[in-house]
Amino acid sequence: xxxxxxxxxxxxxxAALLAGGxxxxxGAPLAQGMGFSGTGDAGxxxxxxGYCPFCQVRCTYRxxxxxxKVLSVTGxxxxxxxxxxxxxxxxxxxxxxxxxxxxxxxMRRTSDGGWERISYAQAVDMVVERMxxxxxxxxxxxxxxxxxxxxxxxxxxxxxxxxxxxRIAGSVHAMPPGESCVSSASNMLGDMIGVNCGxxxxxxxxxxxxxxxxxxxxxxxxxxYSRWLEKAREKGVKIVYLDPRRTRTSLxxxxxxxxLPGTDGALxxxxxxxxxxxxGYDEERARFQIEDFDALAPDVESFTVERVAEATGLxxxxxxKFYALLAxxxxxxxxxxxxxxxxxxxxxCVRSIILMQALRDNLIGExxxxxxxxxxxxxxxxxxxxxxxxxxxxxxxxxxRLRNTMEKGRLDILFLNSSxxxxxxxxxxxxxxxxxxxxxxxxxxxxxxxxxxxxxVPATFGPESQGSGYGNEQQVVWREKMVDAPGSCVPSWQFYxxxxxxxxxxxxxxxxxxxxxxxxxxxxxxxxKGMTPExxxxxxxxxxxxxxxxxxxxxxxxxxxxxKLLTPSGRMKVVHPLFGxxxxxxxxxxxxxxxxxxxxxxxxxxxxxQLWHWQQTLTNFSRAVAQFSNxxxxxxxxxxxxxxxxxxxxRVMLETIAGxxxxxxxxxxxxxxxxxxxxxxxxxxxxxxxxxxxxxxxILPNYWDRISCQHNGVGCRLRKLA
Ligand SMILES: Nc1nc2c(c(=O)[nH]1)N[C@H]1C(S)=C(S)[C@@H](COP(=O)(O)OP(=O)(O)OC[C@H]3O[C@@H](n4cnc5c(=O)[nH]c(N)nc54)[C@H](O)[C@@H]3O)O[C@H]1N2
Ligand SMILES: Nc1nc2c(c(=O)[nH]1)N[C@H]1C(S)=C(S)[C@@H](COP(=O)(O)OP(=O)(O)OC[C@H]3O[C@@H](n4cnc5c(=O)[nH]c(N)nc54)[C@H](O)[C@@H]3O)O[C@H]1N2
Ligand code: SF4
Ligand SMILES: [Mo]
Numbered sequence: 001x002x003x004x005x006x007x008x009x010x011x012x013x014x015a016a017l018l019a020g021g022x023x024x025x026x027g028a029p030l031a032q033g034m035g036f037s038g039t040g041d042a043g044x045x046x047x048x049x050g051y052c053p054f055c056q057v058r059c060t061y062r063x064x065x066x067x068x069k070v071l072s073v074t075g076x077x078x079x080x081x082x083x084x085x086x087x088x089x090x091x092x093x094x095x096x097x098x099x100x101x102x103x104x105x106x107m108r109r110t111s112d113g114g115w116e117r118i119s120y121a122q123a124v125d126m127v128v129e130r131m132x133x134x135x136x137x138x139x140x141x142x143x144x145x146x147x148x149x150x151x152x153x154x155x156x157x158x159x160x161x162x163x164x165x166x167r168i169a170g171s172v173h174a175m176p177p178g179e180s181c182v183s184s185a186s187n188m189l190g191d192m193i194g195v196n197c198g199x200x201x202x203x204x205x206x207x208x209x210x211x212x213x214x215x216x217x218x219x220x221x222x223x224x225y226s227r228w229l230e231k232a233r234e235k236g237v238k239i240v241y242l243d244p245r246r247t248r249t250s251l252x253x254x255x256x257x258x259x260l261p262g263t264d265g266a267l268x269x270x271x272x273x274x275x276x277x278x279x280g281y282d283e284e285r286a287r288f289q290i291e292d293f294d295a296l297a298p299d300v301e302s303f304t305v306e307r308v309a310e311a312t313g314l315x316x317x318x319x320x321k322f323y324a325l326l327a328x329x330x331x332x333x334x335x336x337x338x339x340x341x342x343x344x345x346x347x348x349c350v351r352s353i354i355l356m357q358a359l360r361d362n363l364i365g366e367x368x369x370x371x372x373x374x375x376x377x378x379x380x381x382x383x384x385x386x387x388x389x390x391x392x393x394x395x396x397x398x399x400x401r402l403r404n405t406m407e408k409g410r411l412d413i414l415f416l417n418s419s420x421x422x423x424x425x426x427x428x429x430x431x432x433x434x435x436x437x438x439x440x441x442x443x444x445x446x447x448x449x450x451x452x453x454x455x456x457v458p459a460t461f462g463p464e465s466q467g468s469g470y471g472n473e474q475q476v477v478w479r480e481k482m483v484d485a486p487g488s489c490v491p492s493w494q495f496y497x498x499x500x501x502x503x504x505x506x507x508x509x510x511x512x513x514x515x516x517x518x519x520x521x522x523x524x525x526x527x528x529k530g531m532t533p534e535x536x537x538x539x540x541x542x543x544x545x546x547x548x549x550x551x552x553x554x555x556x557x558x559x560x561x562x563x564k565l566l567t568p569s570g571r572m573k574v575v576h577p578l579f580g581x582x583x584x585x586x587x588x589x590x591x592x593x594x595x596x597x598x599x600x601x602x603x604x605x606x607x608x609x610q611l612w613h614w615q616q617t618l619t620n621f622s623r624a625v626a627q628f629s630n631x632x633x634x635x636x637x638x639x640x641x642x643x644x645x646x647x648x649x650x651r652v653m654l655e656t657i658a659g660x661x662x663x664x665x666x667x668x669x670x671x672x673x674x675x676x677x678x679x680x681x682x683x684x685x686x687x688x689x690x691x692x693x694x695x696x697x698x699i700l701p702n703y704w705d706r707i708s709c710q711h712n713g714v715g716c717r718l719r720k721l722a
Pocket of ligand 4: 177180181182338374
């Protein structure tokens, strides 16, 4: 992409907006740096409590506010989970709020493809008219003609307000980030142990004996949680880290195994075989948890250490050492990385790991269990929405089906509340979106989503509105409004409420603000009764859901308090008619390791997150974050570089069967030979060169497993540019 591309677009947009008055906060001074925006106006400084809406660590903080401006944010020191820490991406919120690139007025697409500034009231009118027309024309079938992509990272009340607005048309098609996140893991956990998230909490780590970080780059993905790894080490817990890459998490591990990308399922199946052969498990307990236990041994028989070594590229010694540790450890917690779900064999892999934990009786009890990223959302939303709108029989689509519906021209309205670049084959996704006659994007900056929209509604950042959020420990946190939003930015709860109330004043609740909605919610849903706003406000780190009454104590540790799994039968299965069994392991689709396109695209592509960036949108617009960024770097092992005659800093095209993007070669032993790594977080439309690149999803093929879309493991090649 030419460097001038985004600047040109940005200037075009600014001109259109300025014609209607200052829409981009043009006069706003550039923020000075990380989590700090200077001294502000004179006047008293107030401290206001808030939380970071980005990753699920959900750090709580204190903001210093003066003269309608957030001066700085500092991690809440009494937060039990974070120890008072925050990370650079969270702190960039101070800069993002006052960003000169922020779009602060609603805009509508003109017939010549340009933009016209409109008022907030006009924006609401437009959506109401469109929704009413679809409902009138399609009646009951309107349900399948309106869709939404989520989340609204802002606050949970915004999500509920949006879900209720959708339901006026009967629609339940709200796509959570799940399908592109950790859903292969969460669905398998749900199916096998009855809990679609971690079965214990992070403060159990010091109580275990062995911690397996299975593709979980904790130190970079949940930086404040490094302290839980340190606490565990102080107690003598052995930390094993499985990642083809060396990362900052490697520094805290006692042992790292670097399997070839997408081969962890073979490693886990081999562990099952080893443990079955070498004893080290309690058969009675295993039979108690695994229904068709006798199917297991014959199923994993072929996964000898030799076969596993061949598949994973690990040495027999490393593998045996790892297996012996697992077989001998009295308590083991496994933390599943989202990365395991980013391969088409992710379901198989996750199933084998869960079976492995069951075989060694590592699911129930102190210092045992599974952890994940993006742990389950506290329940109740559906019940709440049903309360107002009645139960619905419309079956929910996944994004693959929604994309298909859009391609066929059968979707009339799309509320684009996420990036669409989060899905693989993002160029194909964009073509599908372009077939939708009315696309609404609530956002902040000029992004590809803004470009895809017919209506842009400027949203608010956390400190500009009140609301609740929830974190990885299922802790619910509360945030106060700290400052007014610039221009005509509106919180999404307000936008969806205003539309909802206009469309259906009978059913859509007339709530005043997030607190009002929250109170109605906690009054109605039994598991939220003990979680009042008063208690949330008091606590430095929120309240762990569920709390059925004010008297009930917050719970930590194993969720299996009754000593058995929470599946309907209390047990799990080795063989699942839909999801397979350990022996069905194969290399992931598209991987040259399994022979797919191996001649043309021989390198294995992996991509993932960087410590300082939040997903693919907001932090790309932060100058403070840009100072850590290096654009589209591509890690290449020295041996690979030598074979390809590549030098440090060379410009290359990174090509897959789906397309190519430009990047630069960074030669390092942090990746395995024959494998490359590049960041997932960059964005094509940011004015900041360091954060800018065509999105990696634009060259990822449209591969799905039964549950989720995939991002890793496909073949690629590097073509040197002159
Ligand atoms: N290639 C590739 N793709 C991936 C991944 C990967 O590793 N590689 N990771 C996947 C994962 S784990 C996830 S969770 C998804 C995340 O993918 P997305 O959910 O698309 O994440 P974001 O880029 O943060 O986009 C969120 C959008 O919501 C809007 N937004 C953010 N906060 C607010 C708010 O407060 N109010 C309103 N109204 N809007 C807001 C922003 O404008 C932004 O466009 O991406 C997935 N996609
Ligand atoms: N800084 C930052 N932190 C975040 C986020 C963010 O955007 N930025 N997003 C948050 C969200 S929504 C989520 S879901 C989590 C997701 O976190 P993940 O999806 O787990 O994150 P990734 O960076 O994609 O992958 C983590 C590690 O897995 C390794 N890996 C790749 N392939 C394999 C493999 O085949 N086997 C093994 N064992 N490891 C492999 C990668 O090298 C990488 O170091 O992160 C959360 N934390
Ligand atoms: S991004 Fe995550 S770790 Fe960083 S400040 Fe926000 S919640 Fe905390
Ligand atoms: Mo995620």
